[in-house]
Amino acid sequence: MELKSAEEKSLYYRNKIKEVIDEVGKVVVGQKYMINRLLIGICTGGHILLEGVPGLAKTLSVNTLAKTMDLDFHRIQFTPDLLPSDLIGTMIYNQHKGNFEVKKGPVFSNFILADEVNRSPAKVQSALLECMQEKQVTIGDTTYPLDNPFLVLATQNPVEQEGTYPLPEAQVDRFMMKIHLTYLDKESELEVMRRVSNMNFNYQVQKIVSKNDVLEIRNEINKVTISESLEKYIIELVFATRFPAEYGLEAEASYILYGASTRAAINLNRVAKAMAFFNNRDYVLPEDIKEVAYDILNHRIILNYEAEAEGISTRQIIETILRKVNITKA
CATH class of the missing domain: 1.10.8.80 (Magnesium chelatase subunit I, C-Terminal domain)
Structure with a gap:
């Protein structure tokens, strides 16, 4: 779409943001605050840490938001036995060619959902730290830049402590915002119950914005x-x-x-x-x-x-x- 003026361009992308919010609202109920902050993170290139008790649609919101955008998306379930190579990739020996080849990990995406990020040990946290701050990954002796935009949306459960590792303060500071989520109000909870109880409920959403749209929105915000x-x-x-x-x-x-x-x-x-x-x-x-x-x-x-x-x-x-x-x- 060719936009003739700066005002038309600004209005076009503001409307795109509203369309994304409306599309996500077809699936996620009562979490406007969280959706707003997630969108701000995507549109400004800042990582987000979501903290809340189970069942507040943290993972569902991130998944749904990713589907409305034409971005590469990976969900990584963080566990105590996760290795840095499971995150960033590793070198694999190719017997046919007689040399080592790089197998890139799931972090080579635009959009990373680090689910229960505080369940991974310190060595994995260090690997994620380089990705978040430097927007690059080092495998062997070679450094690979990550795609733009690159965003980490991490979730953690503040209640359950068994099998968790405290996030280093240096890493927490890399998150642009830390969002504390609370329970839904009664009306929203009722709507969620009705939707999810219906086994025919359709979770499909349409793609609204592209990678180029996200980068253009960043330019508009910068103005x-x-x-x-x-x-x-x-x-x-x-x-x-x-x-x-x-x-x-x-x-x-x-x-x-x-x-x-x-x-x-x-x-x-x-x-x-x-x-x-x-x-x-x-x-x-x-x-x-x-x-x-x-x-x-x-x-x-x-x-x-x-x-x-x-x-x-x-x-x-x-x-x-x-x-x-x-x-x-x-």
């Missing part, structure tokens, strides 16, 4: 403007997690062990632009930043044992920071 005052506001929010006492947050200072990394500022900027684009604007508002602040900061603020003992959560800390830190004119 969204953000004022200097809001850029500085983002920096102030991040610094408030590191030096809370300087922002009049003495109580919070006693609970924070480590504040957010530089990636937090980068991702707040990027995701706020995506939120503005999704809301049919070509400029960022303070509300865009505040709406996604928890998703980006919650896994980057490390609380101490005192906070745990007193039942203080990262959500409470972030809410207080958003109340106390003001926007100053550039």
Whole structure:
């Protein structure tokens, strides 16, 4: 489709996003927040960590979303006996040719669902870390670039601890957002029950966007403007997690062990632009930043044992920071 103007192009891709959301909604009920964040991840190139109890449609949502996009997709079930070679691939000896050949693993896709990612040991986590950060894989002595776009959507169960391995903080920081999922409301739960109880329910969805569409949407999001005052506001929010006492947050200072990394500022900027684009604007508002602040900061603020003992959560800390830190004119 040939688009004549920048406005037509922007409108076309905004409508594409809405079509994807509607198509996913034919299968997934009541998870608009999760679908929105997953789409933001895809459209900005940021990895997403989904955390929630079983039965909240985490895997179903990712699977369905992948089907609406013309992208290479692989689901990897992480288990304690998983090896790095099962993820990235390995060298195999070809007896007929008398040499070693590379057999690429499932990570060579656009879209990776790392199901129950915290069930794999540290050596597998290290292999995934290179894929996520460097967008490349090293097999033997050769480094292979991964396709663009490349995105890891990982799920983990916060309840079950047996047979799990804590994710390294360095890897958790590579996830642009960590999404905490809660139970559905009664109406949504009723609709899910009715759909799934019907054994003839059709889970098929249509492809809405292509790989080129995803890359074009990224370009459109990159064109969204953000004022200097809001850029500085983002920096102030991040610094408030590191030096809370300087922002009049003495109580919070006693609970924070480590504040957010530089990636937090980068991702707040990027995701706020995506939120503005999704809301049919070509400029960022303070509300865009505040709406996604928890998703980006919650896994980057490390609380101490005192906070745990007193039942203080990262959500409470972030809410207080958003109340106390003001926007100053550039």
